[in-house]
Amino acid sequence: MTVLHPSSASSAHLAVEAVSKHYPGQTALETVSLHVERGRYVVLLGPSGSGKTTLLSLIGGFTMPSSGIIRIGGQDVTDLPPAKRPTTTVFQDYALFPHMTVAANIEFGLKLRGLKADARKARVATMLELVGLGQHGERSIQALSGGQRQRVALARALAVKPEILLLDEPLGALDLALRRQMQDELHRIQRQMNRTFVHVTHDQEEAMALADLIVVMSHGRIEDMGPPRRVYLRPATRFAATFMGESTQIEGRIHGQDGQSITLETEIGLLRGMAAPSSGAMTDSPADTQGRIWRTGDKAVAIIRPENIRTAPESGQAMGQALVYETVFQGNYVRVFARSETGQTFVLHSPAREVPASGSTITPHALMDDITIVPAQED
Structure with missing residues (x-):
């Protein structure tokens, strides 16, 4: 219900x-x-x-x-x-x-x-x-x-x-x-x-x-x-994340939890993010995540919006290396698509003056606060 x-x-x-x-x-x-x-x-x-x-x-x-x-x-x-x-x-x-x-x-x-x-x-x-x-x-x-x-x-x-x-x-x-x-x-x-x-x-x-x-x-x-x-930056479910716009979605299993911080074990390594709020949450504060139960080993997905992925080393957690295979000019930014050796796809927004060339290798980074962990199975 x-x-x-x-x-x-x-x-x-x-x-x-x-x-x-x-x-x-x-x-x-x-x-x-x-x-x-x-x-x-x-x-x-x-x-x-x-x-x-x-x-x-x-x-x-x-x-x-x-x-x-x-x-x-x-x-x-x-x-x-x-x-x-x-x-x-x-x-x-x-x-x-x-x-x-x-x-x-x-x-x-x-x-x-x-x-x-x-x-x-x-x-x-x-x-x-x-x-x-x-x-x-x-x-x-x-x-x-x-x-x-x-x-x-x-x-x-x-x-x-x-x-x-x-x-x-x-x-x-x-x-x-x-x-x-x-x-x-x-x-x-x-x-x-x-x-x-x-x-x-x-x-x-x-x-x-x-x-x-x-x-x-x-x-x-x-x-x-x-x-x-x-709803856009901290979606409650995978469907909401997908319907509200583009995102990089990294599948894995719950490795551990520290308050509202979740560690996800993925094919590109351990990734820390914030627990998704409960459906209907009016903020993304910890109080709005109380309804969820996170169990070690459960399947989950890390959601990262394109504007929150950076390639500079100081920009948070490194998520391995990825090969740029497509760029799309959007006016005030360029959509960059890259893929790791494990098959993980990344989509990020790059300033028009800093676009990595197709065929080049990048190292995507993201801050823990910009990563939302949602259950793999919808509530």
Whole structure:
């Protein structure tokens, strides 16, 4: 069972408690619990089929759970339809009305809620200013760019003042430059309104740019959850490490433990690193690793991010010698791939002016604090 508690159940703004969703012959979500404080920007991150969209649909009421309870602001909303929940959703295709003006689209939900005309007009004006479309109220939806349509969809969803805004891959249809611009806008709007946002994406860079809480999902389970920096630099599981970006992964067996320092016996020698935190840890402090039991001889994996591998002797533990077999220019750094005689592959980021030549030999080094030891078998 996946149980994560960044806040207590009693204080959680959003509480998903032991929720499962089963279809004939398929489990989309397996006994997931998630407690989120008010005002968080939560990103559900994972590959296709991981359960992230199912979880978003359950929170929004578009899908009913097979078991479990969902509470928003302390209210049990498990059996309520979408229109009765204090949530609104922004979809990837925006779902705007093409025959209406920008203002009419934003006003639509307010009419359904019976808001008076003067109040509707004032709210629409406020929302237009919030999303930077103050002069576009009378324009046709058809005349807008993709980024402007995304802003209209966001304004329409926020106009009704939902407790929680749900975003289903809202930036997926935008090009890279516009996507980054809209990431900044979403972050600004969320902070300005102090609303809880729950955002689905498969893009780990987008997740790290937006979230203060990342939830990494796989096969209907939550693999890891925490602040972006912790989940990236100190992942709780091997899957979380792999999905959050490139890394060198060195397999071995537990040789010894000294507090939170783990010594791993590997084919390239003994390697010391820090014990992975428990899934759901909000920091990488020793207190967050208490739930794990490390046994001598158990299989484990050392995770090292590319930016934390150096070739200078003073840069920590030496990890043998490796032959550079490929370099890839990435603009402000070069990805360097090297392989040891034992077959261990290393990937590191090198400054563009210090790139080792293909065919040359390097000695990778890493500090103990930059190495995370995770169980070989997922929890």
